[in-house]
Amino acid sequence: MNIKQRATPKSDKTIAFLEKLAKQKLTIGNLLWAIREGDEMSQKAFAKLLGISAQYLCDIEHERRIVSPKLAANWAKKLGYSSEQFVELAIQDALEKSGLHFDVQVKAA
Numbered sequence: 001m002n003i004k005q006r007a008t009p010k011s012d013k014t015i016a017f018l019e020k021l022a023k024q025k026l027t028i029g030n031l032l033w034a035i036r037e038g039d040e041m042s043q044k045a046f047a048k049l050l051g052i053s054a055q056y057l058c059d060i061e062h063e064r065r066i067v068s069p070k071l072a073a074n075w076a077k078k079l080g081y082s083s084e085q086f087v088e089l090a091i092q093d094a095l096e097k098s099g100l101h102f103d104v105q106v107k108a109a
Helices: 013-024 026-037 043-050 053-062 069-079 081-096
Strands: none
Touching: 026 043, 026 053, 026 069, 043 053, 043 081, 053 069, 069 081
């Protein structure tokens, strides 16, 4: 299946389902991991598609690195997903890593 044909994880119900399935809170890292695994791609091939190193992708997937909202939006566009969802997760991850516990909702202007 082509990446661009996938459904966009957008609604609260979908996010809750993905979190339950993964048994953890949805992050940009585990969303990228799920997309990569669903397409049966290696980290190296997926990283090349995103325009980053495989090590950087590994660090993101294991939540050792955070992603800027701008980069998240760029990746969403490359992968054919919702920029709002990717940006929301990037901001949420940055806040969590800083010890700030807020719920983030992003809406295109």
